Amino acid sequence: MAAGAAAFPFNGFSLNTMPRLPLLQALAAAGNPYNRVLVLVQLTGGNDGLSTFIPLDQYSKLAQLRQNVLIPENQVLPLTGVSNSGFHPKMTHMRGLYNDGLMSIVQNVGYPNQDYSHFRSTDIWMSGSDANEYIETGWLGRYLQSEYPAYPNGFPSADMPDPLAVQIGSVISLALMSSAGPMGFAISDATAYYQFVNDIVEPAPNTPYGDELSYIRLIAQQAQVYYNSIKGAASQGKNLSDKYPAAGENFLADQLKIVAQLIDGGLKTPIYIVSLDGFDTHSEQVDGTFGNTEGVHAQLLFQLSEAIGAFQDDLQKLGIDERVAGMTFSEFGRTIAANASNGTDHGAAAPLFVFGKNVIPGVIGDNPNIPADVNLSDDLPMQYDFRSVYASALQDWFGIENTEDLLFEQYDILPIFKAPISGTHSTSAAQGIAVRNFPNPFRGFTTIAFTLPESGRVVIDVLDQQGRLLDTAADRYFESGEQQVAYRNTQLPAGQYVYRMRVGETVVSRQMLVF
Secondary structure, rough: OOOOOEEEEEEEEEEEEOOOOOOHHHOOOOOOOOOEEEEEEEEOOOOHHHHHEEEEEHHHHHHHHHOOOOOOOHEEEOOOEEEEEEOOOOOOHHHHHOOOOOEEEEEEEOOOEEEEEEEHHHHHHHHHOOOOOOOOOOHHHHHHHHHHOOOOOOOOOOOOOOOOOEEOOOOOOOOEEEEEOOEEEEEEEEEHHHHHOHHHHOOOOOHHHHHHHHHHHHHHHHOOOOHHHHHHHHOOOOOOOOOOOOOOHHHHHHHHHHHHHHHHOOOOOEEEEEEOOOOOOOOOOEEEOOOOOOOHHHHHHHHHHHHHHHHHHHHHHHHHHEEEEEEEEOOOEEOOOOOOOOOOOOOOOEEEEEOOOOEEEEEOOOOOOOOOOOOOOOOOOOEEEEEHHHHHHHHOOOEEEEOOOHOOOOOOOOOEEOOOOOOOOOOOOOOHHHHHHOOOEEOOOOEEEEEEEEOOEEEEEEEEEOOEEEEEEEEEOOOOOOEEEEHHHHHOOOEEEEEEEEEEEEEEEEEEOOO
C-alpha cells in the first residue's frame, strides 16, 4: 500500500500512515538480528543544558552570568562517582537511573557553525547534514534505502509485517524520510491510540449523515495497512510499572507507556520517536516568586525525568530492557548568560542523555569551560558532533559497519553502548564500493559518485521499479579511487527509479527520484 496521510485515532494520539523508511526496513530484517529498538526523545525548543546538568566546577562564573535562573548549589542532585556535576533537583528519576548504571551522559553535543533557527537546526539534527548543507532525507531513512532500493514494493511482508518506525506526533519527522518519501507510522496523541486499538471511531452527529460518517471512518480505520499488526501488539502488550503518572498528567510518559506496550506486544518496529515540547524558554524559565528550582523549565525536566524513569522501570519488569535503548536530543542549547526576562536565548552545545540496560554508564567529555568574559549572546562550544552519537548508535547498537555511507563522512565512535553486535554488516554488499547520487531527487541531471578499490570496467544501468532496463549511464573503464558520472535525464518521466552499478561480480543498487 502506498503510504498516505490518513489519520485515525489511537489511545489519545491520532495515527497517520506514512511511507516506510529504508533504515527501518533493513534494521527489521538483516540489519537487526537481535530485535533491538532505539527510542528517540526529542526535547523541542532548545533545552538549557546548564540548568539540566550543572557544572559545579564552573558555579562561581555561572553565578555572575545567570544568577536569575541559576539552580542553588546546595540543591543540585549529586551523582555516584561524579564530583563536579549534578542534575537539576527535579530530575530525581534520571539521577536514579544514572546511579543504577543505566545512563550515559555525553557533554557539549552540537555541530559546527551553529544555526539558531529552530526549524533549520532541527532539520540539521534530523538529516545529519552540515550547517551549510540542505539534505531532504533523514539519517535513519538513508540506511533502509541502501538496503532496499526498490522500496516500497513488497511491503509489508511476512518477514516484516509491522511499521518500520512509529512516531508519536502529528508531523512526520525529517529523520524518517528517504528519497522515496516518509516511512513508518505516526500517532498524534494518546487518546487516538486507544481509540484505534479498541475500534472506537470519533464521535459523529446523531443524524443519518453521522451514521454514514461513522461507518466510513470505521472502514477507513480498518483498511490501514498496519491496522492488524498495531492492534495485535496492543492487545498482547502490557505495562507493569506503577511509576507512570495518571493519564494526561505527563504527555511524554503517556507516549513512552504506549511504546513499551507495543514492544512488549511483539511489534518488530526498531525505531520510535517521541517528543516533549516547551523548551524555548526565552522568558520565565524560572518562577520569580517560588525560586529558581520552580517554573516552566523545572516542570519540563520533571516530566522528562519521571517519564524516562517509569519507562525504564516498565521495560525491566516486562523483561525487554536488554534490547531497548533511548536517547534524548534537542535542536540546540541555550546561551551561557541569562537574559533580563528570567530566561535564556538560543545557544549551541548541550548535554545529551542515552539510557538503557546496555549503555556504558558514565559521563563522556568535560564540563563546559565558562570563559571569564562572556557576552549575553555567547554559547557553549561543541566538544562532540551529534553525528558521532548517531554513528555510535548505528555501529554499536544496530551493527552497521560503514556508517560513513549513511552520514556522508566518518565520525568518531563514542563509548556509549556496552558491546557492539557481533557480525556487523555493511550497508552495501559492495565489497568496499561506496555509491551515491546528488542531487536526489533531481530533474534534468544528477551526478553519480562512487569509489573503486580497484580499476575496472563499470556499467551503470537505470531501471524502473520492475527491474526493466531504461537507460545506461556509463559503460567504460575507470581507474581506482573516487569517480563521478554525470547523468542527464532525457527520457524519464517523474517517478522513482533504480540505478544499478556493476563492477566485475559486484553489483550495487541505489534508488533515485525524478521530479
